[in-house]
Amino acid sequence: MDLLIKFIGEKIGLGNSDEDIVGPTDMDDSAVIKMSSDRIVITTDGHTVDPVFFPGGNIGDLAIAGTVNDLMVMGCQPLYLTLSMIIEEGFPFERLGEICSTIGDLARKSGVRIVAGDTKVMPKGSLNNIVLTTAGVGVIRREVPLQDSKGVSGDVVIVSGTIGDHGAALMARREGIDLETNLPSDVRPLWPDFKDVVLHPGVRSMKDVTRGGLASALSELSTKSGLVIEVIEDRIPVDPRSKAICDILGLEPLEISSEGKVVMLCSKASAEEVLGLLKSTDAGKNAKIIGELIEGPPEVHVKTNVGGTRLLDKPYGEPIPRVC
Amino acid sequence: MDLLIKFIGEKIGLGNSDEDIVGPTDMDDSAVIKMSSDRIVITTDGHTVDPVFFPGGNIGDLAIAGTVNDLMVMGCQPLYLTLSMIIEEGFPFERLGEICSTIGDLARKSGVRIVAGDTKVMPKGSLNNIVLTTAGVGVIRREVPLQDSKGVSGDVVIVSGTIGDHGAALMARREGIDLETNLPSDVRPLWPDFKDVVLHPGVRSMKDVTRGGLASALSELSTKSGLVIEVIEDRIPVDPRSKAICDILGLEPLEISSEGKVVMLCSKASAEEVLGLLKSTDAGKNAKIIGELIEGPPEVHVKTNVGGTRLLDKPYGEPIPRVC
Numbered sequence: 001m002d003l004l005i006k007f008i009g010e011k012i013g014l015g016n017s018d019e020d021i022v023g024p025t026d027m028d029d030s031a032v033i034k035m036s037s038d039r040i041v042i043t044t045d046g047h048t049v050d051p052v053f054f055p056g057g058n059i060g061d062l063a064i065a066g067t068v069n070d071l072m073v074m075g076c077q078p079l080y081l082t083l084s085m086i087i088e089e090g091f092p093f094e095r096l097g098e099i100c101s102t103i104g105d106l107a108r109k110s111g112v113r114i115v116a117g118d119t120k121v122m123p124k125g126s127l128n129n130i131v132l133t134t135a136g137v138g139v140i141r142r143e144v145p146l147q148d149s150k151g152v153s154g155d156v157v158i159v160s161g162t163i164g165d166h167g168a169a170l171m172a173r174r175e176g177i178d179l180e181t182n183l184p185s186d187v188r189p190l191w192p193d194f195k196d197v198v199l200h201p202g203v204r205s206m207k208d209v210t211r212g213g214l215a216s217a218l219s220e221l222s223t224k225s226g227l228v229i230e231v232i233e234d235r236i237p238v239d240p241r242s243k244a245i246c247d248i249l250g251l252e253p254l255e256i257s258s259e260g261k262v263v264m265l266c267s268k269a270s271a272e273e274v275l276g277l278l279k280s281t282d283a284g285k286n287a288k289i290i291g292e293l294i295e296g297p298p299e300v301h302v303k304t305n306v307g308g309t310r311l312l313d314k315p316y317g318e319p320i321p322r323v324c
Numbered sequence: 325m326d327l328l329i330k331f332i333g334e335k336i337g338l339g340n341s342d343e344d345i346v347g348p349t350d351m352d353d354s355a356v357i358k359m360s361s362d363r364i365v366i367t368t369d370g371h372t373v374d375p376v377f378f379p380g381g382n383i384g385d386l387a388i389a390g391t392v393n394d395l396m397v398m399g400c401q402p403l404y405l406t407l408s409m410i411i412e413e414g415f416p417f418e419r420l421g422e423i424c425s426t427i428g429d430l431a432r433k434s435g436v437r438i439v440a441g442d443t444k445v446m447p448k449g450s451l452n453n454i455v456l457t458t459a460g461v462g463v464i465r466r467e468v469p470l471q472d473s474k475g476v477s478g479d480v481v482i483v484s485g486t487i488g489d490h491g492a493a494l495m496a497r498r499e500g501i502d503l504e505t506n507l508p509s510d511v512r513p514l515w516p517d518f519k520d521v522v523l524h525p526g527v528r529s530m531k532d533v534t535r536g537g538l539a540s541a542l543s544e545l546s547t548k549s550g551l552v553i554e555v556i557e558d559r560i561p562v563d564p565r566s567k568a569i570c571d572i573l574g575l576e577p578l579e580i581s582s583e584g585k586v587v588m589l590c591s592k593a594s595a596e597e598v599l600g601l602l603k604s605t606d607a608g609k610n611a612k613i614i615g616e617l618i619e620g621p622p623e624v625h626v627k628t629n630v631g632g633t634r635l636l637d638k639p640y641g642e643p644i645p646r647v648c
Contacts, residue, residue: 032398032469035364040357044406044459046444048451074356082368084408084457089645116459120370123645127372128450133408135368135440135459145356321413321447 011100031115056184060102067136068189075146150204151225167256168242187259202270219314231291335424355439380508384426391460392513399470475549491580492566511583526594543638555615
């Protein structure tokens, strides 16, 4: 077991040099950390994606991006992660190494440190490959945390790019149509790229567009703000490859998960500035204003291409299991 | 999925009343928490125990006790936990409810709050029952954190009770000999029972006696302190039922995990006082001084009943998988 932990540590590239680690090092059970803020955010996510490697990423991308983005949408700078790996006996070391390298690379890119970890092995046949759980700790960097309930009438709805690419890429791989489309998952940690957006005082609410897709995110924003969200279908950015995959499989792009996109509510006065900030980043280059918050009982209205309006229900969940 | 989360939340008994939760409630993705200390400890543990229900507890006991005890042995007051549940499709709701009730009860007893959670379901056959990952956050309550490396020559080695009971109980259940012995696992969170011990200035190092048992814990304390640990075999408390199970299965009680015991290094001058503090608690009523730290290259010496001395090696790991 010690050898396995050593292998994982080397692949992730953990160091002991960071001066934030003021007490015992990673050779003890836990990490002691200096925290100067009194507004700390804590979050956790389990990752069970199948297949473990998919077009554009692997389960390690999801483990870092999911938790970094979860913290970020609170108005928070992600700082520390914990990582629990549960591995099926016989899972190839080479693949485990790739996952760990991904984790290390993305953690460094996002400016987060993995300060505690745990590894368990389950006998062959009792777990399908590998599952990861990350927990994250960060510090609020805004006067007021971003909150789903903060939208007011007149606010603008912005998405940071094409939606549904993660779910579509994963389903294409499972159904064997990925060779035709070559669509990669959009999984990526959005901090620090979106830092200026997160800190912008005109931004009120932000949600990562994960399980249940844009439909689920909009539905929650509408419910918690107690207002109607009206979006223009034509303006919602969807990659043509995702659209094609969804058409083939009979799925709705608005209900499919992204893992590198956010939707946000923003004051009308700040909308163009925030859009500009998003578009100046690689992760947000396809950002679009897609609608607005209006008076009325909480519902999501989609103005369709043919001039009608349809209600967008909150989906029951992702159409398939193990998408993240 | 929402129904499942609601069910889990009800069984655990999460509330929204705690004033430490200063920002978004558990209806948002993450929790915002006030932290007044700048010495925060973060830890994580995955739990894959098989069977999920065993004599004296279930996987929920392990999830709380493991993380609470991990924090405590750093000299830390456990405060906040995150909980990730990965559940096999078809796992009985009733059993899930029992696990969640256990988690809620133990969290309340330990004075910790579960501030963030995540639930994933894996298709039937891709996971054996359920795995849990907890991460924990706490605050150092001592001037200097407890550390494995802090022992000095002359220090006394104390264990807080009989060792090996968790591993023995689990193996007895698996091998079908538990009806004869009726030995329960010793799994329990040790905070706040051991609070006064943890805060005692004479205590230098503390380790929970989990995977690899007392042998592993002593070996690490010896290695990190750079000294010999000499223990008297006769003084090490072992429940006769654990001894019997180990005899039947050809196992060594010193290498079997406990989940509610700690071993500690303590200054000679404080030893009797610390022992008294331990013995005044239910969890520590069988505490014993078992040896001392002496000059010499790091090794663990066991003085046997027949007058000899044997070397105690660090075991490769727990003799069987999925013990915690």
